[in-house]
Amino acid sequence: MSQLLGDALALVSVDSPSRGEAELVSLLEGWLADFPDISVQRVGDNLIAEANLERHERVLLVGHVDTVPLPLGHAPRIEGDLLYGVGSADMKGSLAVFLGILRDAQAAKVGISLVLYAREEIARSESGLTEVLSARPDLTSAKIAIVGEPTAGAIEAGCQGSLRARIDLAGVRAHSARPFMGRNAIHRSAALVAAVGAYEPREVEIEGLSFTEQVQCVGIDGGISGNVVPDRCSLSVNFRYAPNRTPAQAEQWIREFFKAYLEPGDYLEFEDNAPAAQPFLSLAAVAQLLALTGKPAHAKVGWTDVATLADAGLAAVNFGAGDPLLAHHPDEQVSLVQLESMDAVLRSFLGLS
Secondary structure (H helix, E strand, O other): OOHHHHHHHHHHOOOOEOOOOHHHHHHHHHHHHOOOOOEEEEEOOEEEEEEOOOOOOEEEEEEEOOEOOOOOOOOOEEEOOEEEOOOHHHHHHHHHHHHHHHHOHHHOOOEEEEEEEOOOOOOHHHOHHHHHHHHOHHHHHOOEEEEOOOOOOOOEEOEOEEEEEEEEEEOEOEEOOOHHHOEOHHHHHHHHHHHHHOOOOOEEEEOOEEEEOEEEEEEEEEOOOOOEEOOEEEEEEEEEEOOOOOHHHHHHHHHHHHHHHOOOOOEEEEEEEEOOEOOOOOOHHHHHHHHHHOOOOEEOOOOOOHHHHHHOOOOEEEOOOOOHHHOOOOOOEEEHHHHHHHHHHHHHHHOOO
């Protein structure tokens, strides 16, 4: 078995759901301690491993160690040159590539800082990456950050912002046999749901890439009893917005979108707002990496921590092994070919080949 596939299998074999990464982080810390001339720092359940700090330029390799929860009966397996298992594509396969590069990092022409962080798959407010950047703000001086999200070996540039809003609609409680004495808050929500359902996605072109905005109702809650007209209904909405909107502009757009449906006594609250990120395709380092992939760049559909890094002042792109469509999927997998392709591109980019 190849070193890359073996390392990936070892990582996938350790259960590491969000908030449960400690065992895997300790394993990684032990591995890194055996690498030649590597400094390792642990910050909570996050690791920073570095080489060649005397080099003039630094590249940041970034990956999360957590996965979504395992399904019942889950067991990673290898069939031929394919590794199946939760986290194989998102993103333990890419972590195996990063680790292999760090083993040989002394030959690189640049400094390399590897950040492995916890709790990416849950609320952004819990992300270990923010802990790392708080403890080590100097990391943002790197010329580029490469986030190992699964991209099928292409560059997925930028990302959408993600805003979650809760809308509470008021009504008047009454007996369900005499609804004319009240006002049904659940019925009021129908107009808002219909408006979202009729929304025509806005497409924005940035640096030649097309970002498509989306609005979805993702939750609804209401009701008191089987014989009561409800006086409250809560609607959860997710807005995926393009990089040419700031978080504040995204919030204002949501306010305007629902303005006609809200009345005194209603309440709109923003529960989370993760910023979008620009593509950075005009940056020389990104252009160099893009050329090495031999593939066209794509706009990132969804949100990733390239936005967290960009918000901290660091240009970042998504680049990793595995098909992004298989992330969190029952058939999640990564192939040896994908791992080797990612490895070859990064080694060339870092001056290791």
